[in-house]
Amino acid sequence: MAGSVAMNPVVLVHGGASSEIPQDLEERLRQGVVRAATAGYKVLKEGGRALDAVEAAVTILEDDPEFNAGHGAVLNAEGTVEMDASIMDGRDLSSGAVCAARCIANPIQLARLVMEKTPHCLLTSHGAAKFACAMGVPVIPGEQLITERNRQDLEKEKQKTDAETPSPQKNQGTVGAVALDSNGDVAYATSTGGLMNKMVGRVGDSPCVGSGGYADSAMGAVSSTGHGESILKVNLARLILFHVQQGKAVGEAADTALGYMKSKVKGEGGVIVVSNAGDWAAKWTTESMPWAAAQDGKVHFGLHRDEARVFSLP
Numbered sequence: 001m002a003g004s005v006a007m008n009p010v011v012l013v014h015g016g017a018s019s020e021i022p023q024d025l026e027e028r029l030r031q032g033v034v035r036a037a038t039a040g041y042k043v044l045k046e047g048g049r050a051l052d053a054v055e056a057a058v059t060i061l062e063d064d065p066e067f068n069a070g071h072g073a074v075l076n077a078e079g080t081v082e083m084d085a086s087i088m089d090g091r092d093l094s095s096g097a098v099c100a101a102r103c104i105a106n107p108i109q110l111a112r113l114v115m116e117k118t119p120h121c122l123l124t125s126h127g128a129a130k131f132a133c134a135m136g137v138p139v140i141p142g143e144q145l146i147t148e149r150n151r152q153d154l155e156k157e158k159q160k161t162d163a164e165t166p167s168p169q170k171n172q173g174t175v176g177a178v179a180l181d182s183n184g185d186v187a188y189a190t191s192t193g194g195l196m197n198k199m200v201g202r203v204g205d206s207p208c209v210g211s212g213g214y215a216d217s218a219m220g221a222v223s224s225t226g227h228g229e230s231i232l233k234v235n236l237a238r239l240i241l242f243h244v245q246q247g248k249a250v251g252e253a254a255d256t257a258l259g260y261m262k263s264k265v266k267g268e269g270g271v272i273v274v275s276n277a278g279d280w281a282a283k284w285t286t287e288s289m290p291w292a293a294a295q296d297g298k299v300h301f302g303l304h305r306d307e308a309r310v311f312s313l314p
């Protein structure tokens, strides 16, 4: 590239901020985020754009039944799956999203089509379904997205008495990715089934630009996870980039904004952040969050607070 230095590409993914992950699930979640980060990194190393990398990574996590997005999305109060997703290109702030989408395998791909093929940013359930049909996106039976674990979790949740605490933050396997490509551009993608036992039609932060994610190549990119209503109230993703704009390092910016969300609205969550200089951070206020980052031929990953492992890609 004449006149500019190629950036060192990086991609980060998360598999949802969570308060209780069954031990037998932990290793599968680690493997899932590592697989997604590795795939996103391959796209970047082959000269692909940040936008392509985040879409590829999130598609893998949507297809993985262990995460709360696409196949494996949690069930709403009527026992059906309604999914939210959004994607944003930091080059020019173009963005696309779908919410309360049903009966498609990969909401993130439909969000990208909204971005690229319509003059709009967000399509809701019925409109999203009509648009998917017009774009030739296959309709699949909603049942195909449902796992036995999610069916049982909903049943258990519904059997709880009023005296027992409902688990509004349980089963948080929202997925997301952020990337910086060798041109210096950033992007984010976020996808979720939302909260288990949510009201029909409830929409969270994930399809909302500024809350569920943000990407601006002048600053960096963020993908959020956690309690959607809290994330919406503080515009979590844009708030983090505001702190980055003000000169904070990415990790400090994430901690500051997550801390604000906790003290102001008692909301918990997690984020992945990459700056346009290639600095990155994965932060959360819940107990754990599976995450992985690929940069310089290495994959870093973890799930618990004190855990940071690394291996070199072949």
Ligand code: GLY
Pocket: 174, 192, 193, 194, 195, 203, 204, 205, 206, 224, 225, 226, 227, 228, 229, 231
């Ligand atoms: N953070 C995902 C949701 O609340 O829907």
